[in-house]
Amino acid sequence: MGERLLDLYDALLLDLDGTVYRGKQAVEGAAGAVEAARDHGTTVRFVTNNASRSPRDVAAHLTELGVSAEPAEVSTSAQAGAAVLAERLDGGSEVLVLGTAALAAEVTAVGLKPVREATSTTRAVVQGLSPDLAWRDLAEAAVAIRGGALWVACNVDVTLPAERGLLPGNGALVHALRVATDREPVVAGKPATPLMAESVRSAGAVKPLVVGDRLDTDIEGAANADLDSLLVLTGVCTPHDVLTAGPGSRPTYLAADITAVTQGADALRPGPKSGWDVRADGGKVRVSGDGDPLDLLRALCAVSWAADGPLDLGDDHPAMETLGLTDPR
CATH class of the missing domain: 3.40.50.1000 (HAD superfamily/HAD-like)
Structure with a gap:
């Protein structure tokens, strides 16, 4: 192995x-x-x-699901956002928080002062997802950002997976402020x-x-x-x-x-795999052999990534169907 x-x-x-x-x-x-x-x-x-929950809440949720976790093992975009603020602001500076109490607590933890309304002494805005965020909150942030405040977005995920499907994520609301202020935030979360x-x-x-x-x-x-x-x-x-x-x-x-x-x-590395012969022929992928479909996918990745342009993946090998690669996209 x-x-x-x-x-x-x-x-x-x-x-x-x-x-x-x-x-x-x-x-x-x-x-x-x-x-x-x-x-x-x-x-x-x-x-x-996700900047809406504290490390303690995340660890508790994981433990409830059977995955043991301690708060110290959790890293959130709220912590990263607070770290970005601390690097750029003097201690005690006012930061307008668009987000949950968990995000405000991270701001406090790095020696800054969370506020909910923009004033002449507001030095930054930090934005994370909150289900209670309203137009008034965005308006306060727009005032601060247009006034020269540093703007930090905890993440820019446009959608949020939920039981009912994809819902608006923090990135959707970040985009609203982009349009309203003609400014770009410093992003703390992945990528x-x-x-x-x-x-x-x-x-x-x-x-x-x-x-x-x-x-x-x-x-x-x-x-x-x-x-x-x-x-x-x-x-x-x-x-x-x-x-x-x-x-x-x-x-x-x-x-x-x-x-x-x-x-x-x-x-686990993408590349040629035993049992599979994968090659590009005139812009089309040709597959022969047998084995683990995931090994085929790894071999396909090597060929596809090395190609000069998009390849036709319409090969009718049964393993291609197993991978969901035979249906038109």
Whole structure:
């Protein structure tokens, strides 16, 4: 099997929704994978773009789902946003908070003063998702930002997965302020680097591995921070998405789920795989052979990423259908 991922990395930076859990259920095998990492001496950090909950609440939620977690193991975009503010402001500066009490608490924790109304002494605005955010809050932020206040967005995720489907995320409201102020925020969460940097610092890691289900946040965020990454297919990303990923959002490893952290690293790398012959022929992918469909996907990635342009993936091999790659997109 060769060296396992746990043998190569001293910390796992784990995304949550779509990676460790889906909705109200833990991903099968997630609890065991986390415990295997701890038993091996690998540090675990749960890294979330969600700025609405405190580390204590996140840890409690994970524990309820059967994945043991401590508040100190949680890194949130609220913490990263507060760290960005602390680097750029004098102690005691007023910060207008658009977000929950958890975000305000992180602002307080770094020695700044959270407020809810813009005044002449407001030095910054920090924006995180809150279900109670209203027009009046956005108006206060617009006044402060137009007045020269530093603007920090905890994340710019346009949508938020929920039981009823995709709902407006923090990024949708950030965009509203962009339009209203003609300004751009400093972004703290993935794929920007502050949250990754805070997670690495918190873990005391020298060589961490990012594990996530989204190319546009987890994998791109890892690339931006010059970190290796493992993409899992238990959340947002589909086989088609990973095949068509741009150079800045291609994972180092590819697996079905988080249990892959206990598996051999070489087997998880995109590239040629035993049992499969994959080649590009006149702009069309040709597939022959037999074996694990995920190995086929890894081989397809190598061919697709090396191509000069998009390839026709319409090969009728049964494994292509298993991967969902035969239907028109």
